[in-house]
Amino acid sequence: MGLLGNVDAIWIALGLLAAMLVAHEISFRRAGRVRRESAGDEDEPSTGLESAVSLLLGLLLAFSFSMAAGRYEQRQDLVIAEANAIGTAWLRCDLLAPDAGQACRRGLREYTDLRLAIYEAPDDPAVLADLVGRSQRSLDALWRVVAEQAVAAPSPNGSLAVQAMNDVIDRHGERIAAYRRHVPDEVILMLLGLCLAWAAFTGHAQGWMGRRYRLGWPVFAVLVALVVFITFDFDRQKRGFIRLDATQSLYDLRDSMGP
Known part of the structure; x- marks a missing residue:
């Protein structure tokens, strides 16, 4: 699941926003106190750092x-x-012998139902692991049907069916790998840490100047949290608001297969 994989994106964004507001306020007050205690010193030590961190x-x-x-x-x-x-x-199941062709079609219906069940299943690792295992076993059974037919009666048609089934198996592996691939934990840690550092440096700069941007900075902080929310939501296939809409192609395919 990766870092914070069990936390919804909305809570990550709201927690980050609250942390940025707290860091900004603490830095603002501390810088104001230091500025008053060092009256006469007009140098601002964090101006360059604030710009660099923002960039x-x-x-x-x-x-x-x-x-x-x-x-x-x-x-x-x-x-x-x-x-x-x-x-x-x-x-290409039609290219096989009648019995093998019927078994091939039954197996593909079962496999497609399992793939749709994975998309509809809740974000429960145990449930997903069971469905993935059943999908793999269904593919193994399909491969045996096609391979046995190709061995028993070698022909160009059998080779075409074998190639098509091999493509299905390849797509299965690619889908599993894509589901497990997320934004690296190191990038997540750097992103969240940099958001807090930016809030702290901005608060320090405003506190040193003795001027609080009551509307501009909070609005920008909300925008930063919104971008973080969308980033995390994109990265979670089964958690959050952004879902895969291409699954309709699988539903249409299953409808074309009949009951």
């Missing part, structure tokens, strides 16, 4: 968002590729 935060937010959005897009493409592979294998 670095912007770059890291863009990098993290791009990474999470790219992986979300990859999952979308893999769902469509999986539906296409299953559809091709379904058609």
